[in-house]
Amino acid sequence: MDKLNKDGLTEAQFLANYNADKYKKPAVTVDMLVFTIGNRSSRSIRKLPDKKLKILMVKRRNHPYIDQWALPGGFVDLDEGLKDAAKRELAEETGIDVDREEIYMEQLYTWGDVERDPRMRVISVSYISLVDSERIELCPGDDAGEACWFELQNRTVSEEKKIIDGGYILKRTIELKLENEDQMLSSLMMITRTVRGSSKKVEKKILNSDGIAFDHSFIIEYGLERLKNKIEYTDIAFNLMPEYFTLTELQKVYEIILGKKLLKANFRRKIEEMVIDTGRVRKYAAHRPAKLYMFNPEWDKSILE
Amino acid sequence: MDKLNKDGLTEAQFLANYNADKYKKPAVTVDMLVFTIGNRSSRSIRKLPDKKLKILMVKRRNHPYIDQWALPGGFVDLDEGLKDAAKRELAEETGIDVDREEIYMEQLYTWGDVERDPRMRVISVSYISLVDSERIELCPGDDAGEACWFELQNRTVSEEKKIIDGGYILKRTIELKLENEDQMLSSLMMITRTVRGSSKKVEKKILNSDGIAFDHSFIIEYGLERLKNKIEYTDIAFNLMPEYFTLTELQKVYEIILGKKLLKANFRRKIEEMVIDTGRVRKYAAHRPAKLYMFNPEWDKSILE
DNA sequence: TCAATAGTGTCTATTAGACAGTATACC
DNA sequence: GGTATACTGTCTAATAGACACTATTGA
Numbered sequence: 001m002d003k004l005n006k007d008g009l010t011e012a013q014f015l016a017n018y019n020a021d022k023y024k025k026p027a028v029t030v031d032m033l034v035f036t037i038g039n040r041s042s043r044s045i046r047k048l049p050d051k052k053l054k055i056l057m058v059k060r061r062n063h064p065y066i067d068q069w070a071l072p073g074g075f076v077d078l079d080e081g082l083k084d085a086a087k088r089e090l091a092e093e094t095g096i097d098v099d100r101e102e103i104y105m106e107q108l109y110t111w112g113d114v115e116r117d118p119r120m121r122v123i124s125v126s127y128i129s130l131v132d133s134e135r136i137e138l139c140p141g142d143d144a145g146e147a148c149w150f151e152l153q154n155r156t157v158s159e160e161k162k163i164i165d166g167g168y169i170l171k172r173t174i175e176l177k178l179e180n181e182d183q184m185l186s187s188l189m190m191i192t193r194t195v196r197g198s199s200k201k202v203e204k205k206i207l208n209s210d211g212i213a214f215d216h217s218f219i220i221e222y223g224l225e226r227l228k229n230k231i232e233y234t235d236i237a238f239n240l241m242p243e244y245f246t247l248t249e250l251q252k253v254y255e256i257i258l259g260k261k262l263l264k265a266n267f268r269r270k271i272e273e274m275v276i277d278t279g280r281v282r283k284y285a286a287h288r289p290a291k292l293y294m295f296n297p298e299w300d301k302s303i304l305e
Numbered sequence: 306m307d308k309l310n311k312d313g314l315t316e317a318q319f320l321a322n323y324n325a326d327k328y329k330k331p332a333v334t335v336d337m338l339v340f341t342i343g344n345r346s347s348r349s350i351r352k353l354p355d356k357k358l359k360i361l362m363v364k365r366r367n368h369p370y371i372d373q374w375a376l377p378g379g380f381v382d383l384d385e386g387l388k389d390a391a392k393r394e395l396a397e398e399t400g401i402d403v404d405r406e407e408i409y410m411e412q413l414y415t416w417g418d419v420e421r422d423p424r425m426r427v428i429s430v431s432y433i434s435l436v437d438s439e440r441i442e443l444c445p446g447d448d449a450g451e452a453c454w455f456e457l458q459n460r461t462v463s464e465e466k467k468i469i470d471g472g473y474i475l476k477r478t479i480e481l482k483l484e485n486e487d488q489m490l491s492s493l494m495m496i497t498r499t500v501r502g503s504s505k506k507v508e509k510k511i512l513n514s515d516g517i518a519f520d521h522s523f524i525i526e527y528g529l530e531r532l533k534n535k536i537e538y539t540d541i542a543f544n545l546m547p548e549y550f551t552l553t554e555l556q557k558v559y560e561i562i563l564g565k566k567l568l569k570a571n572f573r574r575k576i577e578e579m580v581i582d583t584g585r586v587r588k589y590a591a592h593r594p595a596k597l598y599m600f601n602p603e604w605d606k607s608i609l610e
Numbered sequence: 611t612c613a614a615t616a617g618t619g620t621c622t623a624t625t626a627g628a629c630a631g632t633a634t635a636c637c
Numbered sequence: 638g639g640t641a642t643a644c645t646g647t648c649t650a651a652t653a654g655a656c657a658c659t660a661t662t663g664a
Contacts, residue, residue, distance in 0.1 A: 005367045014368035020425035024383050025330040028417075028428055048615075062310045063319035078329050078426045082417035102504040110415040110430050112387030120325035121383045123333055123430075125415050167602045198543050198600045199407040238503050248616075265618070266654060287615040288661035295503045297472045553643075570645070571627060592642040593634035 026121040030086035031073035033223040036133035037240045037253050053256050054149040058093050064118045065213035086127045094138055094147040104130045104239035108223055116215050126219050130239035150178035167196035176217050186210045187217035231257050235274055238295040246282055246290035274299045331426040335391040336378035338528040341438035342545045342558050358561050359454040363398050369423045370518035391432045399443055399452040409435045409544035413528055421520050431524050435544035455483035472501035481522050491515045492522035536562050543600040551587055551595035579604045
């Protein structure tokens, strides 16, 4: 175990002499996508409240993108793990404590385009979190000016498919809208997918960004896509729910994320094994009370992260 | 558009004065998992060649982990994208040119444990590539000593599930084996999954590593898992195939990655729409010739990366 | 009574799994 | 003919989608 390298050094000697600053390094940040399902004010006493998918954004107080809105996040310290950094930044900027609240968190993607930050080269590792907004109180710290929930919507504005030799080019324009009582942010993105034979290329471009800092609209869009995918075959949706919930409430959450209506009977069949009947009921208003369920921790599919 | 920050600076002034070296930065590397399906020497003239899943490793020529094997990869330059860095390092260390060969490449995960590199804090962005080994010639450059394919196998050695209050703890021990003509590397890992109510935690530990550098056995294991998942619902498997192939060859690839036998009739039904009959046949030996197919570029499911 | 939601039964279409059979090369 | 692989047909089970029906509350 005392091998020498080509300079005749043992490992201990090598490490003692190692100059960590030999090369210039990029900065590393973490960004957090925090999704929740929020209530919209109810239209009638008899109807159930209207629900919306929301995302947490923080107002930038300095250049670049001053006064625009960004995902909570910041620089990674040398002595903290990536996930820990994301938790710390979230706590600093919004007051949300991932560990105390036992909040779901998953790595999303790492963004490393050379020009994504005008200050310097910045590589950003993004994470997704899902929270039950009822349980979370926002109390933005000094670090960021404000932290706010924004109602989130994305839609395909246009799509064009051109057939080329041995494949095709697909151009899709996607509009992202973030909205709350007094703000409305938006972004237009174009995703170009080139398929020729077995080779594929995806290119993304921001055509227009109104109030959303950096390349964060890409990150949000990507996170939405991931959410849409994973809700179909995992139990992540339950992280958006309170401990006890009705099946109709759960179905609403699925519908909002998937962006389409589901049939009640089929939905119930599908999630049957993921929930446990608690025996209790919730009385909303002038209609039949709904049974309250909770997540079934026995339900499981994989050991994957 | 000439907003001032709290110090009274415009964006241009702020950027001109920005000190990118205010904080210490972690180093950022990329690591490449290059998978292929390789031939094993055939046992009999009449039988089809035996196929194996292989991964590309590079021998370390310096501390730390000198003389052990690592994934191809290295430090990211300030002026190159993450994917570009991965391509460059792969080319330098193994001679494989991702762009020229139109090789499939996908971001896997970003590893950022504080202690994962004894030299300094290193964050590593990992990528998966799938190649047809017939088309690839290895010619390792100066950067790394040797680049070699290793036959890859992973198996669950033991599994233990303990029921706890409101959930369970699952401990799984996984053995990873990398083998070629003159080397045999291995690693024992333990994955502990704690589920309590709706909160889940995963912890990974390397119990024993023989010849595999850094935390690369985690990365390999994670990549294998991803491969196994994605082969079921995407077309990635075709990246492991030559342009023309028989359905039996394709099925073998699926079987190797999934680690189980498939029924021929069902397999063919499943991949029917992903392939095109070329009209040509391949004559192997003393049995019925097989039709040659190619990938159908029309087949598609999503626009996701 | 009825508006509004909660909850169930069942038919059908699609997909996945199992298995048995036929076809075709060359030794 | 025999061996080894190529390819097909069909039965069955499981899953997903559609729709119609019944149940229960308080205004």
